[in-house]
Amino acid sequence: MTRAPIGILGGMGPEATILLQRKLVEAVPASDDRDHIPLLIDMNPQVPSRIVHLIDGTGEDPGPVLAAMARRLQAAGAVALAMPCNTAHYYAAAITDAATIPLLNMVELAVDRAAQMIGPGGCVGMLASPALRRVGLFDTAFQARGMSVVWPADEGKMLAAIRRIKAGDSYNEARQTLNTVSAELIGAGAVMQLIACSEFSIIADSVAADVIAVDTIDLLVDAIIAFSQANRTHP
Structure with a gap:
């Protein structure tokens, strides 16, 4: 049995894309290289x-750039698409309109899990970009399923933490922000x-104690593995 490749719309940011790849490698039970899931990664920090x-x-x-990435990945042989950037899912329609293969949508995955x-x-607490x-x-999406959402009061603090992580600064301040806001x-x-x-x-271990925290990257990892398992083919 062989696995078809999953196309990754990456680079938003680069470290998050690498995190997704590392989590996938860790999550797949493998005794040989061939057991892992093939990935076609468009690492495009120019989105x-x-x-x-x-x-x-x-x-x-960003929509037209993401659409072009989706078309490239499908042309290269990807059988599904995944994008480890929550905010970019606002442009999901541009991606799905540009390709005929499915997008494993993190918003839908998160709502289903909640x-x-x-x-x-x-009630779901959002540790996310103020853009969302x-x-x-x-x-x-949550309200359509009868759930409510609560956001951090200080948008500026959240945005500053995201920018510090993107800039590769010490994560100490960002960790403190995430912990405080989670509390x-x-x-x-x-x-x-x-x-x-x-x-x-990247700093998911910094949430407050006693929180039931669900990471959308983990949900995406699970979805990629499930899709890959369901679409294995004989060589």
């Missing part, structure tokens, strides 16, 4: 800034919290 486009309202639309864990009436709060991507969300009623920024996935 226009999602933060600038969504928060500042300026800058180039519905399983806490169900209607539950502005566009309501997760809010709309605040507990106080707001969000015992289940969603790590929905791949920069925060």
Whole structure:
């Protein structure tokens, strides 16, 4: 049995893409190289800034660049697409319109997992980019399933932490921010919290104690493995 390649729309940021690859390698039971999942990775840090486009309202639309990446990956032989950047999922329609292969959508995966864990009436705390709060991507999806969402009060603090991680600075300040904000969300009623920024996935162990934390990168890893297993073919 052989595995068909999964196409990764990467580079947003590069370290988050490497994190996804490392988690995949660790998650697949393997006794030989051939047991691992083939990946076609378009590591493109030149994708226009999602933060600038969504928060500042300026800058180039990332959608056409992401669409071009999707077409390249499909032409190269990918049978499905994955993108380890939560905010870029705002442009998911541009990707799915450009390709005929499925996109393993982290927003949908997160909502499904929360519905399983806490169900209607539950409250989810968002550890994510303020850009996602502005566009309501997760809010709309959770509300459609009868769940509520609570966000950190200080958007500037969250944005500064994301930028520090992207810049490769010491993670100490960003870790403190994530821990403090996570504790605040507990106080707001969000015992289940969603790590929905791949920069925060890098420091996911910094959430407050006693939090049920779900990392969207982990959900994407699970989805890639499940898709790959279901689509294995005879050579």
